[in-house]
Amino acid sequence: MFGSKEKSRRKLAGQVRDALGAPDWLESVDVDDSGRAILVLLADPADQAGAEARRIEAEGRAELVPGVRAVTSILTAQVTAPAHKHVKLEPAPRRVSKGARLSDEAMQQGAPTQGGSIPRIAGIDRILVVASAKGGVGKSTVAVNLAAAMAKAGMKVGLLDADVYGPSIPTMLGMQDAQPETAASKKLVPVEAHGMKTLSIGYLSDPDAPMIWRGPIVMSAIAQMLNDAEWGELDVLVIDTPPGTGDAQLAIAQRVPVTAAIIVTTPQEVALADVRRGAAMFTKTAVPVLGIVETMSWFEDPAGNRHYLMGEGGGAAMATTLGLPLLGQIPMLQTIREGGDSGKPAALGGGEPGRIFHELARTVAVGLDTLETKPAPEIIFED
Numbered sequence: 001m002f003g004s005k006e007k008s009r010r011k012l013a014g015q016v017r018d019a020l021g022a023p024d025w026l027e028s029v030d031v032d033d034s035g036r037a038i039l040v041l042l043a044d045p046a047d048q049a050g051a052e053a054r055r056i057e058a059e060g061r062a063e064l065v066p067g068v069r070a071v072t073s074i075l076t077a078q079v080t081a082p083a084h085k086h087v088k089l090e091p092a093p094r095r096v097s098k099g100a101r102l103s104d105e106a107m108q109q110g111a112p113t114q115g116g117s118i119p120r121i122a123g124i125d126r127i128l129v130v131a132s133a134k135g136g137v138g139k140s141t142v143a144v145n146l147a148a149a150m151a152k153a154g155m156k157v158g159l160l161d162a163d164v165y166g167p168s169i170p171t172m173l174g175m176q177d178a179q180p181e182t183a184a185s186k187k188l189v190p191v192e193a194h195g196m197k198t199l200s201i202g203y204l205s206d207p208d209a210p211m212i213w214r215g216p217i218v219m220s221a222i223a224q225m226l227n228d229a230e231w232g233e234l235d236v237l238v239i240d241t242p243p244g245t246g247d248a249q250l251a252i253a254q255r256v257p258v259t260a261a262i263i264v265t266t267p268q269e270v271a272l273a274d275v276r277r278g279a280a281m282f283t284k285t286a287v288p289v290l291g292i293v294e295t296m297s298w299f300e301d302p303a304g305n306r307h308y309l310m311g312e313g314g315g316a317a318m319a320t321t322l323g324l325p326l327l328g329q330i331p332m333l334q335t336i337r338e339g340g341d342s343g344k345p346a347a348l349g350g351g352e353p354g355r356i357f358h359e360l361a362r363t364v365a366v367g368l369d370t371l372e373t374k375p376a377p378e379i380i381f382e383d
């Protein structure tokens, strides 16, 4: 039974490939159980219009194949091998470099346009962006546990993993094998996990497939997950963004009707310049920053002594320097790490993590409630 299903999916994928004329730029075609064709298309990141035209053409043709119920396309950067040279394909970098910097031009582009507004996404009351200046500081852990704590407190919560370079949320939710269904409306149905509606590029792509994402292409994937999904009624949609202040973060700040952001950091003071840059990006794009969340703040030994392994008071100092509140401090806890590894957010359990994230969720929810939706730049969605 399973075998024949697999066979018919493969057959349909072959038909889609044929319908597209098997061009060089078609990297792969997959069809999932619900009849959704997932196309991975190669495109030149420098040629946004060309990439978009390619996507529209491919989706249009695939939709016409009998048996295809919906189409999702993922654009990945085209890498041209130098002529006459054997190129060994190394696994491509799947993350931005740690502490990626925003160019001055990009900062300029981030300036809000006067007089425009980003349309609200129907049904979504508030959008909270969880950002960090650097990778590996515990941002996704905060995003998942904060969202879970809000859901536990009775809020209707969505969680969008926009960290397209290294989507870790499916693992943190224990949903690595999940595949979002396609609704009759041809929209993606977010995966339900621990009382939240969740979407991640990790659900749609092979985690081992090389993917080099670039700004506009990344944005197209994020826009699809935001706009072409049945989120339903949400009190809050939490977006876990990639680390740094690159194109993807800027595009989210500019194009998504974000209510507010929080910035996650460790106490290590070295990150201050990067955090300042991150905060500046949000200021320039008129996204209010609710404050700083310091994580991995200390480690408490069994005798109750706190050890400040990454320095002490860095988050508070940073908050003071930036004129932002310190929303919370999260210690290093084995249960938090284990929760991430096992796919059961620690915030959902009792004990210290439950209490800490409940407090943080309350602080953030109150902060969101006191904010107006930002005056947004005038941007037309391409998708």
Ligand SMILES: Nc1ncnc2c1ncn2[C@@H]1O[C@H](COP(=O)(O)OP(=O)(O)OP(=O)(O)O)[C@@H](O)[C@H]1O
Pocket: 132, 134, 135, 136, 137, 138, 139, 140, 141, 142, 163, 166, 168, 243, 295, 296, 330, 331, 332, 333, 334, 336, 337, 338, 340, 341
């Ligand atoms: N408070 C904490 N206590 C213990 N472990 C933690 C804590 N916060 C994060 N971790 C662990 O640190 C690692 C990195 O965390 P996480 O993936 O959330 O970081 P990130 O900033 O989202 O990283 P990336 O830049 O790779 O997306 C994970 O193994 C996570 O379980």
